[in-house]
Amino acid sequence: MENNHQGARKYSSEFIADVMASITPLESLQVETRFVLAGRIAGIMDSQRLSNKELAARMGKNPSEISRWLSGTHNFTIDTLSEIAIALEVPVMEFFIPSQPKVIQDVQLTVSSENISSNSSSFYPVYHI
């Protein structure tokens, strides 16, 4: 092993390439759906500032079960999603809708012309002599 470079050597694995190529469209969609659902549930929990423990308490579950759901590996049933929706007080459909970008700051500017006398002038021409 040469010790003459900075940073990790980039390594392309034929082994991993073969595994990735063998993933069927169905498997790929199943994994993606699990990730998306887990991400949406985690996002709603974050927006409500709800911990795993608190959601578990609401649902009468063990917190480890909530962790498993949020890991992105769980195969949710419609019944489980309905249970979670009730606990989070959101419609089930909310889990399938992409989250909206957060508005960090909403600034409203208002310009009013009230109480300005008719002979007042805000701008005067400037003459350079």
Place this chain on the structure above:
Amino acid sequence: MNYEIIEMQQLSGRKAGIYSVMIANDNLSLFEHFVKDHIGEHAMEIRSITQYLSYIGNRYGMQNRFFNVKRGRKADSVCALFDHPEQKLRLYCYRVGTVALIIGGGTTRPGKKGAAGLPEKLLASISRDISSKIRTGDIYWSEKEARLSGNLIFTVDGKQSSGGPEIQQ
């Protein structure tokens, strides 16, 4: 033990760098050995894990919810990825900050095959070496390249080993 940290190109992405470990004189990384050892019996789960890792690297980043952080001693920070009762495999990994994930080997989950603790101990030893180099500044996170930088080759001669008992592959 001489080894280097390598970047897994097929898994790394803009959200996180995914790395594994190549032991000297070996032609497969620890993660590839894990895949090779389990692809026969647990093909579907291996394919899922590979896709999960690619998602972490490219789309989701290293969120806490993906990891079972109770694994390993607190000092070595080794944790398990997607370690749940409904899974048959357990993959050990080491998180460097929030953007670099080093994946080692793994085992079948206890109760399935009587998993040995070797991959976890090996990665724990490696995590100590990496932590030591991070402390001395030999390894750091490069914001510009969004990658783990520095000297990622570890040699016993270079006194970069943890000094613990040599772990045989």
